[in-house]
Amino acid sequence: MTDVAQLAGVSHQTVSRVINKHPSVTATTRTRVLAAIEELGYRRNSAARTLVTGKSQTLGVVTLNSTLYGPASTLYGIEQAALESQYFVTVASLRSTDRPAVRQAIGRLVDQGVEGVVVIAPLDSLAQALASLPSGLPVVAVEGDAAADIDVVTVDQHAGAQAATHHLLELGHATVWHVSGPSDWLEAQQRTTGWRATLERAGVEVPPPLRGDWSARSGFETGRVLASMPDVTAVFVANDSMAVGVLRAFHERGRDVPGDVSVVGFDDVPEAAYFSPPLTTIRQDFGEVGRRSLALLVDQIESGARAAERHVVEATLIVRDSTGPASPKRHLQKPPTKARPH
Amino acid sequence: MTDVAQLAGVSHQTVSRVINKHPSVTATTRTRVLAAIEELGYRRNSAARTLVTGKSQTLGVVTLNSTLYGPASTLYGIEQAALESQYFVTVASLRSTDRPAVRQAIGRLVDQGVEGVVVIAPLDSLAQALASLPSGLPVVAVEGDAAADIDVVTVDQHAGAQAATHHLLELGHATVWHVSGPSDWLEAQQRTTGWRATLERAGVEVPPPLRGDWSARSGFETGRVLASMPDVTAVFVANDSMAVGVLRAFHERGRDVPGDVSVVGFDDVPEAAYFSPPLTTIRQDFGEVGRRSLALLVDQIESGARAAERHVVEATLIVRDSTGPASPKRHLQKPPTKARPH
């Protein structure tokens, strides 16, 4: 910077003013300085700037496994929005899901000087860990719990699950079975709750949910169990990957989808429209989740206060070919469960 | 830091020594300092440290679209490895794929003070952009071109495509059709080259490749074209997503896979084993790609010199149910193309 100043025949402070677009600089000196910068290939040292201003222009993202479709898409949305807002994003993946791991990850980010953190915290243990955070740090949780006084951006899992279940009931199915995600995932919990609530409100029997781990493999395994039960005619699967496995299991048992069984997934991965059969599913706008959480975080940083709001992004039902009316045969074989008052 | 020093009754330099694990500190003073650090909740200011040492402990990753399975997995591998090596990772997504965009993204990272950059550069335009980079900066390209004197980590696309094509020929198919990726993607080019070379070596007719864009949708569209051509019995699709679409298209036309047509994909996404039918595909170890590129980058940073090596990660054929012997019927209908000497 001193070199630039010398070459331009001004003081280093004037150079600083030009860089920071300070108004009180003559057009002529500005061009002179810019020319000097260009000639010397000068780039401002961000460490020095950060040291004196206390602003690093860097945000942290804590994520669990950025290979899954949801987290990866959210991260991408955050990154895009950060670019827009002139922030850098540094990523910290968690190696385990317990409390100390979260603290350590956030600690690392804080040590590195991030101005705020987005935590993609879909596990209840992570959500809890957020409660015990240094309160000075701006934080936004994605898919976290609303309990802590922390900004949360979340997809309306409950409504999504309701829409899925309702869709199946409306098609005339006696009840809807459920393949859930891992029990410690909030999304899994909420989808299960939404499914159960819908069945109960309809006065319909609630079958025991089967548990998967989000993977297609686990979907296949639970799908085999369901395929062997003749009275299963409708299944709500907690994500599209598992739904692939479920579809496969039904196919192997010769049970036609949607002829014999209807299946609904969750996520609407880009391939869902081309599964066999094309999968009816719940679309989540992960990009929107990313953008919203970043906007919230930037707000916190600029205002200096946590809003502790809860932002809900909607989930929409996409009907495709994997769902159809309950076959009349089944209805005859098994009379509809007697409706209970509610 | 001064506060800590005061509380511990030592100089700030001693505190610095304790933090940096300098050997010449008595056990007693060390514990005293550590206690003071603990009590005051002191955390070292990384900006100040970076300013004086010139080391930011931060690496940059430039990526195109981290939503795709490959880039996302690679990024994850890099992140994990970086954590291991005590580095931070900041991500810069590209908004467009032209040269200035790459320069700008890298420029941003350099301004922010990264010590090195991994560029996930699967497009030939990006690979070229790397050639004209400031030579002082440690850089590793993933899936880039070997032309520039830059370290490259790449999956053996050519061998993977060969294995896929060879597998199909060995099953007795007269020739193998190909659904390729976008023409400006290096991976697409290499897979196409590998496919073509294998056919030519076998002295078999090379059908015109059909072009997709990696998406299941494009796979479906090209799949419809292929499904309408009765003499198509084997297809090598350049990634699993498109393969999903191709499988769907064949299914809709009533052409059985693998009975009538065999299909091979590329990537081995976690769901591939549960497609209908389970997809024969080429597995790429993206985690390994990420780890290798990071190791290479750290080497460059520590040694201060570019090695300009090319590291190849192997791709392996995973045989599942989407491929089977060419049906005898077809062989009768259409005699095998006369083998040409090579």
Next chain:
DNA sequence: GACGGCTATGTTAACGCTCACTCAGGCTCA
């Protein structure tokens, strides 16, 4: 025409840390 108040620039002092010295004290060895 003197004075207040702008504008364009310069000067100086931090920011929090590490590096290169310096220094005191205790040990070894001739």
Next chain:
DNA sequence: TGAGCCTGAGTGAGCGTTAACATAGCCGTC
């Protein structure tokens, strides 16, 4: 017993930038 050396600790400078204050020149106004 003193020269030399090692160890543990302290002192001061400086990394590159911005913030705060200082200054000089100019304009308009009463």
